Amino acid sequence: MTQVYFHRSTTKKVFLDHHGAExxxxxxxxxxxxxxxxxxxxERSLEDWRDWVLHVSDDQGDELFVVPFMFVLGKPH
Structure with missing residues (x-):
C-alpha cells in the first residue's frame, strides 16, 4: 500500500490534501x-470546474499524474 495525495488547483487557487489515501x-x-x-x-455549487486540475502525488511529494476536471466533465454542449 502506498499513501497518495490528491491536491486540486486552478491558476488562482490551490487546495492541498493533507490526509491522502492508501x-x-x-x-x-x-x-x-x-x-x-x-x-x-x-456538488451543488456555482464553481466553474473547467479550469480545475487534480494533482496526484506520492508521500515524497513527487507528482504521479494529473487529472484535468475537463477530462471528467467532457465537452460542453
Missing amino acids: VSDLAEARDHATRLVQSFIN
Missing part, C-alpha cells in the same frame, strides 16, 4: 482520483 497501485489511485473529481463536480 492505494495499492496506480490504477486504484486513478480510480480514486476520478471519483474525487466527480464528487466535486456533482
Whole structure:
C-alpha cells in the first residue's frame, strides 16, 4: 500500500490534501482520483470546474499524474 495525495488547483487557487489515501497501485489511485473529481463536480455549487486540475502525488511529494476536471466533465454542449 502506498499513501497518495490528491491536491486540486486552478491558476488562482490551490487546495492541498493533507490526509491522502492508501492505494495499492496506480490504477486504484486513478480510480480514486476520478471519483474525487466527480464528487466535486456533482456538488451543488456555482464553481466553474473547467479550469480545475487534480494533482496526484506520492508521500515524497513527487507528482504521479494529473487529472484535468475537463477530462471528467467532457465537452460542453
